[in-house]
Amino acid sequence: MVTLNELHEFAVEQAIEVDPRDRSRIEEILDERSEEYEDLEGVRKDSYDLNRLENPYDDSKVLYAGDREVEKVAVGIDIETQDLLLIDRLNEKGHEITGAIAHHPEGRGLANLHEVMKMQVETLEQVGVSISQAEAIVRGRVDEVRRGVHSGNHPRSVQTAELLDIPYACFHTLADNHVNSYLERYVEEEDPDRISDLIDVLLDIPEYEWALDYDLGPTIFNGKKKNRVGKVSYDMTGGTELSKDRLEKMAQSGVNTIIAMHMSKDQIKEAKKQNINVVAAGHISSDSVGLNLLLDKMVDKFGIDVVELSGFKRVSRL
Structure with missing residues:
Protein backbone atom coordinates (compact mmCIF):
# COMPACT_ATOMS: atom_id res chain seq x y z
CA MET A 1 0.00 0.00 0.00
CA VAL A 2 1.05 3.59 -0.59
CA THR A 3 -0.16 6.92 0.78
CA LEU A 4 -1.20 9.82 -1.43
CA ASN A 5 1.73 11.81 -0.05
CA GLU A 6 4.13 9.05 -1.11
CA LEU A 7 2.60 8.97 -4.60
CA HIS A 8 3.05 12.71 -4.85
CA GLU A 9 6.67 12.62 -3.64
CA PHE A 10 7.46 9.91 -6.19
CA ALA A 11 5.74 11.86 -8.98
CA VAL A 12 7.68 15.03 -8.12
CA GLU A 13 10.99 13.16 -8.37
CA GLN A 14 9.97 11.62 -11.70
CA ALA A 15 8.96 15.04 -13.04
CA ILE A 16 12.36 16.44 -12.06
CA GLU A 17 14.01 13.61 -14.04
CA VAL A 18 12.29 14.78 -17.26
CA ASP A 19 12.25 18.51 -16.51
CA PRO A 20 13.57 20.64 -19.41
CA ARG A 21 15.79 22.47 -16.90
CA ASP A 22 19.01 21.18 -15.39
CA ARG A 23 18.63 19.61 -11.96
CA SER A 24 21.10 22.18 -10.63
CA ARG A 25 18.64 24.95 -11.58
CA ILE A 26 15.84 23.20 -9.69
CA GLU A 27 18.05 22.76 -6.63
CA GLU A 28 18.91 26.46 -6.82
CA ILE A 29 15.19 27.33 -6.79
CA LEU A 30 14.56 25.12 -3.75
CA ASP A 31 17.53 26.67 -1.94
CA GLU A 32 16.14 30.15 -2.63
CA ARG A 33 12.82 29.08 -1.15
CA SER A 34 14.51 27.77 1.99
CA GLU A 35 16.21 31.12 2.48
CA GLU A 36 12.92 32.91 1.87
CA TYR A 37 11.19 30.74 4.47
CA GLU A 38 13.85 31.36 7.10
CA ASP A 39 13.41 35.12 6.69
CA LEU A 40 9.64 34.97 7.33
CA GLU A 41 8.05 35.76 10.67
CA GLY A 42 4.68 35.47 12.36
CA VAL A 43 1.57 34.43 10.47
CA ARG A 44 3.38 34.42 7.11
CA LYS A 45 5.79 31.80 8.39
CA ASP A 46 3.05 29.81 10.13
CA SER A 47 0.96 29.62 6.92
CA TYR A 48 3.87 28.91 4.56
CA ASP A 49 3.36 25.85 2.37
CA LEU A 50 6.26 23.68 3.54
CA ASN A 51 5.82 21.42 0.51
CA ARG A 52 7.38 24.24 -1.55
CA LEU A 53 10.72 23.47 0.10
CA GLU A 54 10.85 20.06 -1.60
CA ASN A 55 8.48 20.41 -4.56
CA PRO A 56 9.39 22.96 -7.28
CA TYR A 57 5.98 22.54 -8.98
CA ASP A 58 3.55 24.86 -7.21
CA ASP A 59 0.61 23.75 -9.36
CA SER A 60 0.93 20.10 -8.27
CA LYS A 61 -0.24 19.50 -4.70
CA VAL A 62 -1.77 17.07 -2.28
CA LEU A 63 -4.97 18.92 -1.40
CA TYR A 64 -6.58 16.68 1.22
CA ALA A 65 -5.76 13.58 3.31
CA GLY A 66 -2.29 12.92 1.95
CA ASP A 67 -1.49 10.58 4.83
CA ARG A 68 -4.21 8.13 3.79
CA GLU A 69 -3.39 4.95 1.87
CA VAL A 70 -4.72 4.75 -1.68
CA GLU A 71 -5.08 1.62 -3.78
CA LYS A 72 -7.73 2.42 -6.39
CA VAL A 73 -7.39 5.99 -7.70
CA ALA A 74 -9.78 7.96 -9.89
CA VAL A 75 -7.77 10.03 -12.38
CA GLY A 76 -9.28 12.80 -14.47
CA ILE A 77 -8.23 15.83 -16.47
CA ASP A 78 -10.48 18.02 -14.33
CA ILE A 79 -11.72 16.72 -11.00
CA GLU A 80 -13.97 19.30 -9.44
CA THR A 81 -17.03 19.24 -7.20
CA GLN A 82 -19.25 17.37 -9.68
CA ASP A 83 -16.55 14.76 -10.31
CA LEU A 84 -15.97 14.20 -6.60
CA LEU A 85 -19.71 13.68 -6.22
CA LEU A 86 -19.53 11.14 -9.06
CA ILE A 87 -16.72 9.30 -7.25
CA ASP A 88 -18.82 9.25 -4.09
CA ARG A 89 -21.75 7.84 -6.07
CA LEU A 90 -19.51 5.20 -7.66
CA ASN A 91 -18.37 4.17 -4.21
CA GLU A 92 -22.00 3.80 -3.17
CA LYS A 93 -22.28 1.32 -6.07
CA GLY A 94 -19.30 -0.64 -4.74
CA HIS A 95 -16.32 0.65 -6.74
CA GLU A 96 -14.13 1.24 -3.64
CA ILE A 97 -12.22 4.23 -5.02
CA THR A 98 -9.82 5.39 -2.31
CA GLY A 99 -8.43 8.61 -3.80
CA ALA A 100 -8.70 11.14 -6.62
CA ILE A 101 -5.98 12.74 -8.76
CA ALA A 102 -6.86 15.69 -10.98
CA HIS A 103 -4.53 16.83 -13.73
CA HIS A 104 -5.52 20.47 -13.89
CA PRO A 105 -4.67 22.33 -10.69
CA GLU A 106 -7.21 22.97 -7.97
CA GLY A 107 -7.06 24.71 -4.60
CA ARG A 108 -3.63 25.97 -3.66
CA GLY A 109 -2.26 24.47 -6.87
CA LEU A 110 -4.40 26.72 -9.07
CA ALA A 111 -3.76 29.77 -6.91
CA ASN A 112 -0.03 29.29 -7.61
CA LEU A 113 -0.22 28.32 -11.28
CA HIS A 114 1.78 31.42 -12.23
CA GLU A 115 4.81 30.20 -10.29
CA VAL A 116 5.55 27.26 -12.60
CA MET A 117 5.47 29.55 -15.63
CA LYS A 118 8.90 30.82 -14.64
CA MET A 119 10.41 27.60 -16.02
CA GLN A 120 9.59 28.88 -19.50
CA VAL A 121 12.54 31.26 -19.27
CA GLU A 122 14.77 28.20 -19.71
CA THR A 123 12.61 26.59 -22.41
CA LEU A 124 12.72 29.79 -24.46
CA GLU A 125 16.48 30.02 -23.97
CA GLN A 126 16.84 26.45 -25.21
CA VAL A 127 15.36 27.38 -28.61
CA GLY A 128 17.69 30.35 -28.96
CA VAL A 129 15.91 33.29 -27.32
CA SER A 130 18.33 35.37 -25.26
CA ILE A 131 17.95 35.01 -21.49
CA SER A 132 17.19 38.72 -20.97
CA GLN A 133 14.44 38.69 -23.60
CA ALA A 134 13.04 35.42 -22.23
CA GLU A 135 12.90 36.82 -18.70
CA ALA A 136 11.06 39.94 -19.86
CA ILE A 137 8.52 37.91 -21.86
CA VAL A 138 7.83 35.50 -19.01
CA ARG A 139 7.71 38.15 -16.28
CA GLY A 140 4.86 40.06 -17.88
CA ARG A 141 2.74 36.98 -18.48
CA VAL A 142 3.38 35.61 -14.97
CA ASP A 143 1.99 38.81 -13.48
CA GLU A 144 -1.04 38.63 -15.77
CA VAL A 145 -1.84 35.03 -14.79
CA ARG A 146 -1.25 35.75 -11.10
CA ARG A 147 -3.84 38.50 -11.21
CA GLY A 148 -6.20 36.34 -13.26
CA VAL A 149 -6.30 33.40 -10.85
CA HIS A 150 -6.43 35.53 -7.70
CA SER A 151 -10.21 35.93 -7.79
CA GLY A 152 -10.95 32.20 -8.16
CA ASN A 153 -13.00 30.13 -5.70
CA HIS A 154 -10.02 27.92 -4.90
CA PRO A 155 -11.36 26.27 -1.71
CA ARG A 156 -14.48 24.95 -3.46
CA SER A 157 -13.37 21.55 -4.73
CA VAL A 158 -11.03 20.99 -1.78
CA GLN A 159 -13.89 21.53 0.66
CA THR A 160 -15.97 19.08 -1.35
CA ALA A 161 -13.24 16.44 -1.01
CA GLU A 162 -13.11 17.12 2.72
CA LEU A 163 -16.89 16.79 3.12
CA LEU A 164 -16.95 13.56 1.12
CA ASP A 165 -13.71 12.40 2.78
CA ILE A 166 -11.94 11.59 -0.50
CA PRO A 167 -8.11 11.92 -0.54
CA TYR A 168 -7.43 14.45 -3.27
CA ALA A 169 -4.44 15.79 -5.24
CA CYS A 170 -3.58 17.53 -8.49
CA PHE A 171 -0.63 16.53 -10.70
CA HIS A 172 -0.27 19.25 -13.34
CA THR A 173 3.31 20.06 -14.36
CA LEU A 174 4.27 16.65 -12.96
CA ALA A 175 2.50 15.14 -15.98
CA ASP A 176 3.16 17.94 -18.47
CA ASN A 177 6.91 17.51 -18.09
CA HIS A 178 6.47 13.91 -19.19
CA HIS A 283 -5.14 19.70 -25.12
CA ILE A 284 -6.97 16.86 -23.38
CA SER A 285 -5.21 14.15 -25.38
CA SER A 286 -1.79 15.67 -24.61
CA ASP A 287 -2.73 15.78 -20.94
CA SER A 288 -3.62 12.09 -21.18
CA VAL A 289 -0.22 11.28 -22.71
CA GLY A 290 1.59 12.97 -19.84
CA LEU A 291 -0.61 11.39 -17.18
CA ASN A 292 -0.20 7.94 -18.71
CA LEU A 293 3.58 8.17 -18.81
CA LEU A 294 3.60 9.18 -15.14
CA LEU A 295 0.95 6.64 -14.12
CA ASP A 296 2.91 3.81 -15.76
CA LYS A 297 5.74 4.56 -13.35
CA MET A 298 3.39 4.70 -10.35
CA VAL A 299 1.55 1.52 -11.33
CA ASP A 300 4.83 -0.30 -11.87
CA LYS A 301 6.24 0.76 -8.50
CA PHE A 302 3.16 0.75 -6.26
CA GLY A 303 0.62 -1.45 -8.06
CA ILE A 304 -2.24 1.05 -7.82
CA ASP A 305 -5.43 0.60 -9.85
CA VAL A 306 -6.62 3.48 -12.03
CA VAL A 307 -10.19 4.51 -12.82
CA GLU A 308 -10.41 6.90 -15.79
CA LEU A 309 -12.93 9.74 -15.83
CA SER A 310 -13.35 13.41 -16.70
CA GLY A 311 -11.74 13.27 -20.14
CA PHE A 312 -8.77 11.09 -19.22
CA LYS A 313 -7.98 8.12 -21.47
CA ARG A 314 -5.82 5.47 -19.83
CA VAL A 315 -3.24 3.96 -22.18
CA SER A 316 -0.60 1.72 -20.62
CA ARG A 317 2.86 1.45 -22.15
CA LEU A 318 4.03 -1.13 -19.61
Whole structure:
Protein backbone atom coordinates (compact mmCIF):
# COMPACT_ATOMS: atom_id res chain seq x y z
CA MET A 1 0.00 0.00 0.00
CA VAL A 2 1.05 3.59 -0.59
CA THR A 3 -0.16 6.92 0.78
CA LEU A 4 -1.20 9.82 -1.43
CA ASN A 5 1.73 11.81 -0.05
CA GLU A 6 4.13 9.05 -1.11
CA LEU A 7 2.60 8.97 -4.60
CA HIS A 8 3.05 12.71 -4.85
CA GLU A 9 6.67 12.62 -3.64
CA PHE A 10 7.46 9.91 -6.19
CA ALA A 11 5.74 11.86 -8.98
CA VAL A 12 7.68 15.03 -8.12
CA GLU A 13 10.99 13.16 -8.37
CA GLN A 14 9.97 11.62 -11.70
CA ALA A 15 8.96 15.04 -13.04
CA ILE A 16 12.36 16.44 -12.06
CA GLU A 17 14.01 13.61 -14.04
CA VAL A 18 12.29 14.78 -17.26
CA ASP A 19 12.25 18.51 -16.51
CA PRO A 20 13.57 20.64 -19.41
CA ARG A 21 15.79 22.47 -16.90
CA ASP A 22 19.01 21.18 -15.39
CA ARG A 23 18.63 19.61 -11.96
CA SER A 24 21.10 22.18 -10.63
CA ARG A 25 18.64 24.95 -11.58
CA ILE A 26 15.84 23.20 -9.69
CA GLU A 27 18.05 22.76 -6.63
CA GLU A 28 18.91 26.46 -6.82
CA ILE A 29 15.19 27.33 -6.79
CA LEU A 30 14.56 25.12 -3.75
CA ASP A 31 17.53 26.67 -1.94
CA GLU A 32 16.14 30.15 -2.63
CA ARG A 33 12.82 29.08 -1.15
CA SER A 34 14.51 27.77 1.99
CA GLU A 35 16.21 31.12 2.48
CA GLU A 36 12.92 32.91 1.87
CA TYR A 37 11.19 30.74 4.47
CA GLU A 38 13.85 31.36 7.10
CA ASP A 39 13.41 35.12 6.69
CA LEU A 40 9.64 34.97 7.33
CA GLU A 41 8.05 35.76 10.67
CA GLY A 42 4.68 35.47 12.36
CA VAL A 43 1.57 34.43 10.47
CA ARG A 44 3.38 34.42 7.11
CA LYS A 45 5.79 31.80 8.39
CA ASP A 46 3.05 29.81 10.13
CA SER A 47 0.96 29.62 6.92
CA TYR A 48 3.87 28.91 4.56
CA ASP A 49 3.36 25.85 2.37
CA LEU A 50 6.26 23.68 3.54
CA ASN A 51 5.82 21.42 0.51
CA ARG A 52 7.38 24.24 -1.55
CA LEU A 53 10.72 23.47 0.10
CA GLU A 54 10.85 20.06 -1.60
CA ASN A 55 8.48 20.41 -4.56
CA PRO A 56 9.39 22.96 -7.28
CA TYR A 57 5.98 22.54 -8.98
CA ASP A 58 3.55 24.86 -7.21
CA ASP A 59 0.61 23.75 -9.36
CA SER A 60 0.93 20.10 -8.27
CA LYS A 61 -0.24 19.50 -4.70
CA VAL A 62 -1.77 17.07 -2.28
CA LEU A 63 -4.97 18.92 -1.40
CA TYR A 64 -6.58 16.68 1.22
CA ALA A 65 -5.76 13.58 3.31
CA GLY A 66 -2.29 12.92 1.95
CA ASP A 67 -1.49 10.58 4.83
CA ARG A 68 -4.21 8.13 3.79
CA GLU A 69 -3.39 4.95 1.87
CA VAL A 70 -4.72 4.75 -1.68
CA GLU A 71 -5.08 1.62 -3.78
CA LYS A 72 -7.73 2.42 -6.39
CA VAL A 73 -7.39 5.99 -7.70
CA ALA A 74 -9.78 7.96 -9.89
CA VAL A 75 -7.77 10.03 -12.38
CA GLY A 76 -9.28 12.80 -14.47
CA ILE A 77 -8.23 15.83 -16.47
CA ASP A 78 -10.48 18.02 -14.33
CA ILE A 79 -11.72 16.72 -11.00
CA GLU A 80 -13.97 19.30 -9.44
CA THR A 81 -17.03 19.24 -7.20
CA GLN A 82 -19.25 17.37 -9.68
CA ASP A 83 -16.55 14.76 -10.31
CA LEU A 84 -15.97 14.20 -6.60
CA LEU A 85 -19.71 13.68 -6.22
CA LEU A 86 -19.53 11.14 -9.06
CA ILE A 87 -16.72 9.30 -7.25
CA ASP A 88 -18.82 9.25 -4.09
CA ARG A 89 -21.75 7.84 -6.07
CA LEU A 90 -19.51 5.20 -7.66
CA ASN A 91 -18.37 4.17 -4.21
CA GLU A 92 -22.00 3.80 -3.17
CA LYS A 93 -22.28 1.32 -6.07
CA GLY A 94 -19.30 -0.64 -4.74
CA HIS A 95 -16.32 0.65 -6.74
CA GLU A 96 -14.13 1.24 -3.64
CA ILE A 97 -12.22 4.23 -5.02
CA THR A 98 -9.82 5.39 -2.31
CA GLY A 99 -8.43 8.61 -3.80
CA ALA A 100 -8.70 11.14 -6.62
CA ILE A 101 -5.98 12.74 -8.76
CA ALA A 102 -6.86 15.69 -10.98
CA HIS A 103 -4.53 16.83 -13.73
CA HIS A 104 -5.52 20.47 -13.89
CA PRO A 105 -4.67 22.33 -10.69
CA GLU A 106 -7.21 22.97 -7.97
CA GLY A 107 -7.06 24.71 -4.60
CA ARG A 108 -3.63 25.97 -3.66
CA GLY A 109 -2.26 24.47 -6.87
CA LEU A 110 -4.40 26.72 -9.07
CA ALA A 111 -3.76 29.77 -6.91
CA ASN A 112 -0.03 29.29 -7.61
CA LEU A 113 -0.22 28.32 -11.28
CA HIS A 114 1.78 31.42 -12.23
CA GLU A 115 4.81 30.20 -10.29
CA VAL A 116 5.55 27.26 -12.60
CA MET A 117 5.47 29.55 -15.63
CA LYS A 118 8.90 30.82 -14.64
CA MET A 119 10.41 27.60 -16.02
CA GLN A 120 9.59 28.88 -19.50
CA VAL A 121 12.54 31.26 -19.27
CA GLU A 122 14.77 28.20 -19.71
CA THR A 123 12.61 26.59 -22.41
CA LEU A 124 12.72 29.79 -24.46
CA GLU A 125 16.48 30.02 -23.97
CA GLN A 126 16.84 26.45 -25.21
CA VAL A 127 15.36 27.38 -28.61
CA GLY A 128 17.69 30.35 -28.96
CA VAL A 129 15.91 33.29 -27.32
CA SER A 130 18.33 35.37 -25.26
CA ILE A 131 17.95 35.01 -21.49
CA SER A 132 17.19 38.72 -20.97
CA GLN A 133 14.44 38.69 -23.60
CA ALA A 134 13.04 35.42 -22.23
CA GLU A 135 12.90 36.82 -18.70
CA ALA A 136 11.06 39.94 -19.86
CA ILE A 137 8.52 37.91 -21.86
CA VAL A 138 7.83 35.50 -19.01
CA ARG A 139 7.71 38.15 -16.28
CA GLY A 140 4.86 40.06 -17.88
CA ARG A 141 2.74 36.98 -18.48
CA VAL A 142 3.38 35.61 -14.97
CA ASP A 143 1.99 38.81 -13.48
CA GLU A 144 -1.04 38.63 -15.77
CA VAL A 145 -1.84 35.03 -14.79
CA ARG A 146 -1.25 35.75 -11.10
CA ARG A 147 -3.84 38.50 -11.21
CA GLY A 148 -6.20 36.34 -13.26
CA VAL A 149 -6.30 33.40 -10.85
CA HIS A 150 -6.43 35.53 -7.70
CA SER A 151 -10.21 35.93 -7.79
CA GLY A 152 -10.95 32.20 -8.16
CA ASN A 153 -13.00 30.13 -5.70
CA HIS A 154 -10.02 27.92 -4.90
CA PRO A 155 -11.36 26.27 -1.71
CA ARG A 156 -14.48 24.95 -3.46
CA SER A 157 -13.37 21.55 -4.73
CA VAL A 158 -11.03 20.99 -1.78
CA GLN A 159 -13.89 21.53 0.66
CA THR A 160 -15.97 19.08 -1.35
CA ALA A 161 -13.24 16.44 -1.01
CA GLU A 162 -13.11 17.12 2.72
CA LEU A 163 -16.89 16.79 3.12
CA LEU A 164 -16.95 13.56 1.12
CA ASP A 165 -13.71 12.40 2.78
CA ILE A 166 -11.94 11.59 -0.50
CA PRO A 167 -8.11 11.92 -0.54
CA TYR A 168 -7.43 14.45 -3.27
CA ALA A 169 -4.44 15.79 -5.24
CA CYS A 170 -3.58 17.53 -8.49
CA PHE A 171 -0.63 16.53 -10.70
CA HIS A 172 -0.27 19.25 -13.34
CA THR A 173 3.31 20.06 -14.36
CA LEU A 174 4.27 16.65 -12.96
CA ALA A 175 2.50 15.14 -15.98
CA ASP A 176 3.16 17.94 -18.47
CA ASN A 177 6.91 17.51 -18.09
CA HIS A 178 6.47 13.91 -19.19
CA VAL A 179 4.55 14.65 -22.39
CA ASN A 180 6.97 17.46 -23.27
CA SER A 181 10.00 15.20 -22.88
CA TYR A 182 8.31 12.28 -24.65
CA LEU A 183 7.21 14.28 -27.70
CA GLU A 184 10.58 15.96 -28.08
CA ARG A 185 12.32 12.60 -28.15
CA TYR A 186 9.66 10.87 -30.26
CA VAL A 187 9.31 13.54 -32.96
CA GLU A 188 13.07 13.94 -33.30
CA GLU A 189 13.46 10.18 -33.74
CA GLU A 190 10.70 10.06 -36.37
CA ASP A 191 12.10 13.18 -38.08
CA PRO A 192 9.01 14.18 -40.13
CA ASP A 193 9.81 16.31 -43.17
CA ARG A 194 6.49 18.03 -43.88
CA ILE A 195 3.69 19.21 -41.59
CA SER A 196 1.48 16.46 -43.02
CA ASP A 197 4.13 13.93 -41.98
CA LEU A 198 4.17 15.45 -38.49
CA ILE A 199 0.40 14.99 -38.18
CA ASP A 200 0.76 11.34 -39.23
CA VAL A 201 3.53 10.83 -36.68
CA LEU A 202 1.37 12.27 -33.90
CA LEU A 203 -1.55 10.07 -34.90
CA ASP A 204 0.59 7.00 -34.27
CA ILE A 205 0.35 7.92 -30.56
CA PRO A 206 -2.76 6.15 -29.14
CA GLU A 207 -4.08 9.12 -27.16
CA TYR A 208 -4.06 11.34 -30.26
CA GLU A 209 -5.70 8.61 -32.33
CA TRP A 210 -8.38 8.30 -29.63
CA ALA A 211 -9.03 12.06 -29.87
CA LEU A 212 -10.26 11.52 -33.43
CA ASP A 213 -13.37 9.88 -31.92
CA TYR A 214 -14.29 13.36 -30.70
CA ASP A 215 -13.01 15.23 -33.79
CA LEU A 216 -10.19 16.62 -31.66
CA GLY A 217 -7.16 15.09 -33.34
CA PRO A 218 -3.92 16.97 -34.11
CA THR A 219 -4.77 20.07 -36.15
CA ILE A 220 -2.84 22.65 -38.15
CA PHE A 221 -3.55 26.07 -36.64
CA ASN A 222 -1.12 27.84 -38.93
CA GLY A 223 0.83 26.77 -42.02
CA LYS A 224 0.17 24.34 -44.84
CA LYS A 225 0.45 20.56 -45.00
CA LYS A 226 3.32 20.83 -47.48
CA ASN A 227 5.35 23.21 -45.32
CA ARG A 228 8.63 21.84 -44.03
CA VAL A 229 8.78 21.15 -40.30
CA GLY A 230 12.26 22.56 -39.71
CA LYS A 231 13.31 23.55 -36.20
CA VAL A 232 10.64 22.59 -33.66
CA SER A 233 9.66 24.09 -30.33
CA TYR A 234 7.53 22.07 -27.89
CA ASP A 235 4.89 24.00 -25.95
CA MET A 236 3.65 21.34 -23.54
CA THR A 237 4.78 22.38 -20.06
CA GLY A 238 5.24 25.46 -17.92
CA GLY A 239 1.75 26.07 -16.55
CA THR A 240 0.03 27.89 -19.41
CA GLU A 241 0.93 29.71 -22.61
CA LEU A 242 3.01 32.87 -22.70
CA SER A 243 2.11 36.11 -24.47
CA LYS A 244 2.28 36.49 -28.23
CA ASP A 245 5.45 38.58 -27.82
CA ARG A 246 7.51 35.40 -27.60
CA LEU A 247 6.75 34.42 -31.20
CA GLU A 248 8.78 37.17 -32.85
CA LYS A 249 11.80 36.24 -30.73
CA MET A 250 11.30 32.55 -31.49
CA ALA A 251 11.11 33.25 -35.22
CA GLN A 252 14.32 35.27 -34.99
CA SER A 253 16.00 32.32 -33.25
CA GLY A 254 15.08 30.02 -36.16
CA VAL A 255 11.99 28.22 -34.86
CA ASN A 256 9.87 27.02 -37.79
CA THR A 257 7.20 24.91 -36.08
CA ILE A 258 5.54 24.93 -32.67
CA ILE A 259 3.85 21.78 -31.38
CA ALA A 260 1.43 22.95 -28.71
CA MET A 261 -1.46 21.56 -26.71
CA HIS A 262 -3.52 24.59 -27.74
CA MET A 263 -3.02 28.20 -28.82
CA SER A 264 -5.14 31.35 -28.43
CA LYS A 265 -6.48 33.43 -31.29
CA ASP A 266 -4.04 36.30 -30.73
CA GLN A 267 -1.11 33.92 -30.73
CA ILE A 268 -2.23 32.26 -33.95
CA LYS A 269 -2.52 35.70 -35.56
CA GLU A 270 1.03 36.50 -34.50
CA ALA A 271 2.27 33.09 -35.70
CA LYS A 272 0.87 33.91 -39.14
CA LYS A 273 2.73 37.22 -39.08
CA GLN A 274 5.97 35.47 -38.12
CA ASN A 275 5.47 32.56 -40.57
CA ILE A 276 5.67 29.93 -37.82
CA ASN A 277 3.83 26.69 -38.37
CA VAL A 278 1.57 25.78 -35.45
CA VAL A 279 0.31 22.24 -34.87
CA ALA A 280 -2.15 21.87 -32.00
CA ALA A 281 -1.63 18.29 -30.89
CA GLY A 282 -4.70 18.50 -28.67
CA HIS A 283 -5.14 19.70 -25.12
CA ILE A 284 -6.97 16.86 -23.38
CA SER A 285 -5.21 14.15 -25.38
CA SER A 286 -1.79 15.67 -24.61
CA ASP A 287 -2.73 15.78 -20.94
CA SER A 288 -3.62 12.09 -21.18
CA VAL A 289 -0.22 11.28 -22.71
CA GLY A 290 1.59 12.97 -19.84
CA LEU A 291 -0.61 11.39 -17.18
CA ASN A 292 -0.20 7.94 -18.71
CA LEU A 293 3.58 8.17 -18.81
CA LEU A 294 3.60 9.18 -15.14
CA LEU A 295 0.95 6.64 -14.12
CA ASP A 296 2.91 3.81 -15.76
CA LYS A 297 5.74 4.56 -13.35
CA MET A 298 3.39 4.70 -10.35
CA VAL A 299 1.55 1.52 -11.33
CA ASP A 300 4.83 -0.30 -11.87
CA LYS A 301 6.24 0.76 -8.50
CA PHE A 302 3.16 0.75 -6.26
CA GLY A 303 0.62 -1.45 -8.06
CA ILE A 304 -2.24 1.05 -7.82
CA ASP A 305 -5.43 0.60 -9.85
CA VAL A 306 -6.62 3.48 -12.03
CA VAL A 307 -10.19 4.51 -12.82
CA GLU A 308 -10.41 6.90 -15.79
CA LEU A 309 -12.93 9.74 -15.83
CA SER A 310 -13.35 13.41 -16.70
CA GLY A 311 -11.74 13.27 -20.14
CA PHE A 312 -8.77 11.09 -19.22
CA LYS A 313 -7.98 8.12 -21.47
CA ARG A 314 -5.82 5.47 -19.83
CA VAL A 315 -3.24 3.96 -22.18
CA SER A 316 -0.60 1.72 -20.62
CA ARG A 317 2.86 1.45 -22.15
CA LEU A 318 4.03 -1.13 -19.61
